[in-house]
Amino acid sequence: MDEVPDLLPVEPGYKNVLRVRLALVWLFIAGAALIAAYALAEETLFAAALPILALVTGVLVVAVAPVRIYRRLRYGLSDRLLQVVRGWLFHTDTVVPLVRVQHLDVVRGPLDKMFGTASLVVHTAGTHNSIVTVPGLAPDRAAAMRDVIREHVRTDFA
């Protein structure tokens, strides 16, 4: 189920969002490794390898992962269904019938604002997987999709 033709890619700016987010995570890990290295410095000389290893891994992840995540992330909106496809190692393909949507959010975090993206968050009544997110959309596109989906929202189990 890899390439379904009517699926669209998200904004290229989303790659930058991912880069910054991953960089922050790995900076935190490298910092923790640095502290650990100081603590262990007297026990073994290899302690210094910890922060270096973390830093190298971090750089590699930031360089490689965002492009791949971006390439794998596709979404599609038909008049009845919303589909989100993401991931390779752990691949997920989610389909939500629009009539099942309970409510909708358009979310913009500080990183989203920096790179001109937004996330559309769709809530269903399901217990499992009740929140489906489409990240990396252009803000107008997210708002337009929200309006399309909103037309279908109704509580049909009342």
Next chain:
Amino acid sequence: MSEPTLPDDSAVGPPERLHPWFLLNGLRRSLRGIGGGYALVAYFAVSGRWTSAIVAAIAILVLSVGGTILYWMRFQYRVGADEIRIDSGVISRRHRSIPFDRIQDVDITQGPLARLFGLAEVKFETGAGDGRRAEDGVLHAIALRRAEDIRSLVRGRRSHAPKSVAASEESPPVYAMSLGRVLLAGLFNFSLALFAGLIGFTQTVGQPLGIDPFRESFWRKLFAASAPLEQFVLSHGVAAVAGGIALLLLIGLLTGTVRTLLRDYAFRLDHVGAGLRRRRGLLTKTDVTLPVRRAQAGIVASGPVRAVFGWSELFLQSLAQEEKGRGNHELAPLARDAEVDAILGEIGWRPVSGAFAWARVSQAYVWSFALALSPLLLVAVVQSMLLWPLAVAFATGLLVLVAFRALEWRRIGYVLDGDRLLMRSGWWRRRLVLLPKGRIQSIDYRENFVSRLFGTGTLQFGVAGGRAQTHLIPAIPTGAARLLRDELLGSVP
């Protein structure tokens, strides 16, 4: 504190209070709620400061009693024409209004003491997401007659058709359990977990207390009078162990039976206008109405032993939560296939005990599991260098696990039956899920790097309410998953 008078106060009926019985019950509740307080008292007592301990104990008592009385005084509810208002809180007031249209069902629970006073606890389920955390709307103690009035009022509003509870009393129940059936259900409720727990108990805490049925001394004391048996047990350590296991099995069976008897005594399911009404309980009686239109899925559960005797258990997954977070509403604790079909027929669902053309899933279900276990074979190799019997036992254990997985695989299947999806799973915990197409909230198809090697993935369905982990089809071939998904969502209105 003056009450803000709302203009439409007259439309929501006169204010009513809880029965004073609540004071006793609420006190118990609040005394139970302050664990830290007791720790403080205990700390004072242990460290020898008796005055402080007594002062703290009195303070706790006064605060609890005062708090409960204040809460009771400030708690009012009003039953209006189309909503219920509950005003509560001492310092921060909360005015909650629950429209009848949004009430999923009305539960009436009667504890043993409340039954003596003719009181009941009424719970309004609105199916709001936080149903497990916050109490949606609970009236802790009101007269049973009033509770039934309120329920028939709500029910009348909900179904838009007047009906009398009295009439349904006379019609035969949809399903009912005799005492013998309840006891039989109790036998099947024997819990392996409890059994394991008991063994653990006797081996740890029990030993210093002298309660260890695996020891000869335990039996020696027990049968001090009968010399021959004592001789037998003393001379045969094996007999002591066998006796210990038998005793624990007996305890396990007894607790299962007692628990089931308390919960399911006089189990009765009736059809009332909008849904099914379930009454059960020996000491604490519960009376729950389940609106059928809120049903999201049905689950028929069984086990290898129960299946041999042709018994199964029926649950209904509904938007409203069962009490104590059990998730699904139990419709029948122990029923024949025909009875399950009868109950399903009563709520307008087709029977499930027919022969279906089950589609099987890929054998990858077994092989990927074996692959995941394979690193453990290294452990066996290491063991074989040290102590070969251990290695054999370990390897056998792994084989048994894989064999169980294969047994499970044989049972897994799914079939699209008209407007519903049937999913079968499990060998030890057998489940048959009935999922109407229209109740599917979302569908996830998941692959990972291992399952992709086998060309399979997991199809997971999002369903509202309940906590069922069973709404998934594991190890389904990619093409079949895609086909099934298109068929399911293609018919969504």
